[in-house]
Amino acid sequence: MEGTISSKEDTNTSIDLTQITIRPIEDSDADDLMVWSSDEEVTKFCTWEPYTSKQNAIDFINKVPTTFTWYKAICLQNRAIGSISLCLCPPEDRFRAKTGEIGYILGRRFWNKGIVTEVLKKVSKAVFGEYPHLERLEALTDLENVGSQRVLEKAGFVKEGVLRNYMFIKGRSRNVVVFSLLPSDLETQVASLSL
Numbered sequence: 001m002e003g004t005i006s007s008k009e010d011t012n013t014s015i016d017l018t019q020i021t022i023r024p025i026e027d028s029d030a031d032d033l034m035v036w037s038s039d040e041e042v043t044k045f046c047t048w049e050p051y052t053s054k055q056n057a058i059d060f061i062n063k064v065p066t067t068f069t070w071y072k073a074i075c076l077q078n079r080a081i082g083s084i085s086l087c088l089c090p091p092e093d094r095f096r097a098k099t100g101e102i103g104y105i106l107g108r109r110f111w112n113k114g115i116v117t118e119v120l121k122k123v124s125k126a127v128f129g130e131y132p133h134l135e136r137l138e139a140l141t142d143l144e145n146v147g148s149q150r151v152l153e154k155a156g157f158v159k160e161g162v163l164r165n166y167m168f169i170k171g172r173s174r175n176v177v178v179f180s181l182l183p184s185d186l187e188t189q190v191a192s193l194s195l
């Protein structure tokens, strides 16, 4: 896909968050997906190396149905600027079957405009509605990824602790922070809003 989303969108302008939508990722999003997945700064804390060719993006989109419960594009003007994903633990894993893990990523020029916080708030509430058996939604983030931790806090997730040297990524052991959201947390948030 050619062209840019809007020449007016830069790192200093704010965005009308009502213009942000989410929808399932499509084959035609491969070029837009490359924008963030080939960026070393964006992928710094990801387990995978930055993509180097559009074929990487095409292969990724092709594997979405077998990798994720769902994987949705975060869109501005229906162009993918990032993504949010859900992985539910499989039903046969009887000790974890009521847990889902959420992940997200956003193109660098859209950072710090409140986009992922807004999307995460809406999505996490919707996930508990969509999968009523769920009792826990969790997110794992690198201890050095301060922006991601801030997003989770703002979206109402609870920081549970740090897993030391939990993952070996890009040549070194990483400390990982675990956050979770329970259905009862959402009830508490609604109750405090109505005070």
Ligand SMILES: CC(C)(COP(=O)(O)OP(=O)(O)OC[C@H]1O[C@@H](n2cnc3c(N)ncnc32)[C@H](O)[C@@H]1OP(=O)(O)O)[C@@H](O)C(=O)NCCC(=O)NCCS
Binding pocket: 041, 042, 043, 045, 104, 105, 106, 107, 110, 111, 112, 113, 114, 115, 116, 117, 118, 140, 141, 142, 145, 146, 147, 148, 150, 151
């Ligand atoms: C993490 C990420 C998703 C945040 O998305 P976003 O839409 O920019 O987030 P928001 O604008 O909703 O909120 C970001 C918050 O983090 C804060 N923040 C960002 N970087 C920060 C830093 N280095 N130090 C302190 N705070 C920081 C912002 O100030 C903002 O908080 P505030 O509203 O209280 O000011 C985005 O930066 C990203 O895609 N990063 C790369 C991929 C990634 O790390 N994914 C998560 C893996 S777990």
